[in-house]
Amino acid sequence: xxxxxxxxxxxxxxxxxxxxxxxxxxxxxxxxxxxxxxxxxxxxxxxxxxxxxxxxxxxxxxxxxxxxxxxxxxxxxxxxxxxxxxxxxxxxxxxxxxxxxxxxxxxxxxxxxxxxxxxxxxxxxxxxxxxxxxxxxxxxxxxxxxxxxxxxxxxxxxxxxxxxxxxxxxxxxxxxxxxxxxxxxxxxxxxxxxxxxxxxxxxxxxxxxxxxxxxxxxxxxxxxxxxx
Numbered sequence: 001x002x003x004x005x006x007x008x009x010x011x012x013x014x015x016x017x018x019x020x021x022x023x024x025x026x027x028x029x030x031x032x033x034x035x036x037x038x039x040x041x042x043x044x045x046x047x048x049x050x051x052x053x054x055x056x057x058x059x060x061x062x063x064x065x066x067x068x069x070x071x072x073x074x075x076x077x078x079x080x081x082x083x084x085x086x087x088x089x090x091x092x093x094x095x096x097x098x099x100x101x102x103x104x105x106x107x108x109x110x111x112x113x114x115x116x117x118x119x120x121x122x123x124x125x126x127x128x129x130x131x132x133x134x135x136x137x138x139x140x141x142x143x144x145x146x147x148x149x150x151x152x153x154x155x156x157x158x159x160x161x162x163x164x165x166x167x168x169x170x171x172x173x174x175x176x177x178x179x180x181x182x183x184x185x186x187x188x189x190x191x192x193x194x195x196x197x198x199x200x201x202x203x204x205x206x207x208x209x210x211x212x213x214x215x216x217x218x219x220x221x222x223x224x225x226x227x228x
Contacts, residue, residue, distance in 0.1 A: 023035060024036065024037055024038065024047035032047070033047075034047055071178055071179070071196070071201075071203060072178065073088065073089045073093055073175065073178050073179075074088065074089065074171070074174045074175060074178060075087045075088060075089040075090050076088050076167065076168075076171035076174060076175065077167065077168075077171065078165050078166065078167035078171065078172070078175075079146045079165075079166050079167050080146065080149075080163050080164060080165065081146055081149035081150040081152070081153045081158075081163070081164040082146065082150060083146040083147075083150075086163075088165070088167075088171075088175060092133060092135055092163055092165075093133070093135075093196070093198050094198055095198055095199055096132075096133045096198055097131065097132045097133070097195075097196070097197050097198075097219060097222055097223045098132060098133045098134070098135055098194075098195070098196050098198070099118075099121065099132055099133075099134050099135070099193055099194070099195050099215065099219055100134075100135045100136075100137060100179070100193065100194045100195075100196075101114055101115075101118055101135075101136050101137075101191075101192070101193050101194075101208055102136070102137050102138075102139050102176070102181055102189050102190065102191075102192070103115055103136050103137075103138065103139070103189075104138050104139050104140035104143070104144055104186055104189070105138070105140070105143070105144050105148045105149065105151075105152045106140065106143060107186075107187075109187075110191045110208070113209060114191055114208045114209065115136065115152070115156045116156060117208065117209055117210075117212060117215075118134060118136065118156070118162070118193075119156045119157060119158065120212040121134070121212040121215050121216065122134055122158070122159060122161070122162055123212075124212045124213060124216050125161075125216060125219070126159070128216060130216060130219060130220060130223070131223075132161075132219050132223070133161060133163070134158075134161060134162040134163070135162075135163050135165060136162070136163070136164045136165065137165045137172065137175060137176070138164070138165060138166045138172065139172075139176065139181075139183070139186045139189040140186045141166045141167055141168070141169050141172045142169055144166045145166065146166060149164040149165075149166055150164075152164065179194060181194075191207065191208040191209065192205050192206065192207060192208050193205065193206050193207075193208050193210070193215060195215070195218050195219055195222050196222060197222040197223060197225050199227060200225045200226065200227045202222055202225040203222075204218060204221075204222065206218055
């Protein structure tokens with residue numbers, strides 16, 4: 001039996017341009033794009049599939065403190081690098097100006113430079129007498145015991161006022177989800193710094209390798225934000 005080729009074409013599912021052409025981009029450097037999976041040439045982060053334009057959400061550079069969607073960080077119990085149990089929100093964030101990044105100790109790519117940059121940031125904060133709490137949250141809490149975090153903190157000469165966070169995986173996941181940085185694969189974690197003023201509800205973000213002096217300016221700006 002002959003097949004009507006025109007009928008076959010007519011019955012074939014229509015594929016939109018967005019479906020036919022896949023685009024991948026870096027979450028921290030959206031200008032870095034590719035038509036196939038790979039790594040960002042700037043930060044080494046895994047490129048992620050970009051949804052069609054109609055589904056794309058504009059990148060967030062700050063979180064509006066005047067809306068009901070302001071961050072509500074869970075007050076779960078965590079452990080610091082000294083093995084001390086703390087309440088994440090109440091002990092580390094409440095009423096403070098904070099800078100938060102995300103690392104894991106077995107990382108050999110972006111985490112060491114992120115942590116070294118945080119160390120330089122802490123030095124500048126101390127020199128300029130800027131009061132801010134630094135927080136490094138492990139995205140691999142199962143591996144990153146307090147002992148491992150302690151050795152990691154010592155390696156980068158972390159001083160008081162810089163807390164490395166681990167704990168139960170479910171509790172850490174809850175924190176990461178509220179910060180909007182939860183990922184299925186620890187290697188895909190975002191190399192960003194979140195800076196916030198808990199009293200005013202103001203939060204902003206920056207690339208994790210932004211110069212320490214620029215990060216200090218963002219922290220001072222956050223500290224000077226007035227309550228709505």
